[in-house]
């Protein structure tokens with residue numbers, strides 16, 4: 001069984017009479033990327049601050065373990081196991097990038113020699129060698145984020161919290177940051193990421209939780225989440241007009257026709273059961289499509305459905321568990 005890097009049970013936080021986190025559960029397997037997705041003010045930073053021991057949850061919260069340690073009673077041990085970067089960056093703009101790194105090495109009680117070695121290695125890894133002797137205030141947004149992560153890595157954390165790591169970055173810097181995050185995970189680090197960017201969660205996260213009104217409105221892999229909103233369909237393409245007409249007749253009103261493209265579109269959640277039933281119907285009439293494509297809605301659809309004012313119900317715990325991850329976004333037969 002995979003061990004959990006982060007396990008939160010009924011996590012609650014209120015400010016006065018404003019409930020920010022209304023009893024959320026989190027389970028993040030070690031070595032995975034977990035994305036907490038939510039609109040502005042949803043409580044993402046609050047969750048990161050609690051998990052990283054910067055603030056305490058409400059007393060009626062359940063158990064909260066990070067790196068196997070109880071956040072309430074073993075905060076020091078938790079702090080030693082984690083790294084945090086993001087909106088409350090530790091970068092000091094008045095000193096150089098290298099000095100920031102060396103300061104961090106001091107804080108982690110590395111020897112002078114070891115501190116210099118680790119600093120040089122990380123500056124190299126994050127492409128900051130040229131800028132190393134310049135004040136960090138002169139760095140671009142992307143360079144500051146890279147320095148911030150490099151500083152976090154001085155302590156060799158096993159769990160890293162990245163609070164909106166690419167907000168405000170240009171596309172190239174964003175892709176560099178994604179690459180850095182992927183490499184961290186390859187090295188066995190667990191990444192807890194908050195983001196407002198659906199694309200980012202889709203690119204990086206093994207599991208995504210959508211935070212809305214203080215609750216986890218849905219949780220699953222990107223593919224699982226896409227399947228809980230309407231808009232999914234199966235497309236059948238034909239090259240033979242006769243086969244197309246046969247299929248259109250066999251499926252009747254269930255299929256939307258595109259006579260020019262010889263394509264039929266059938267609403268479907270893309271589940272194995274739905275596909276089997278469709279294929280059975282086609283087989284029964286001896287119809288063979290030249291191409292079958294499953295289209296699932298994208299994460300934007302999910303996000304707006306779950307965080308906006310719509311009639312999509314919140315995902316039940318049971319459907320979250322039973323959602324299958326085998327379905328790829330575009331599975332072509």
Ligand SMILES: Nc1ncnc2c1ncn2[C@@H]1O[C@H](COP(=O)(O)OP(=O)(O)OP(=O)(O)O)[C@@H](O)[C@H]1O
Nearest residue numbers: 015018020038039040041042043044045046047196
């Ligand atoms: N110290 C505080 N006192 C009172 N209210 C607070 C405090 N910190 C956060 N809040 C409120 O809690 C809510 C959640 O804030 P939080 O920063 O966690 O949201 P977020 O999802 O990270 O948003 P963003 O994407 O804008 O950073 C907001 O309404 C915020 O105003």
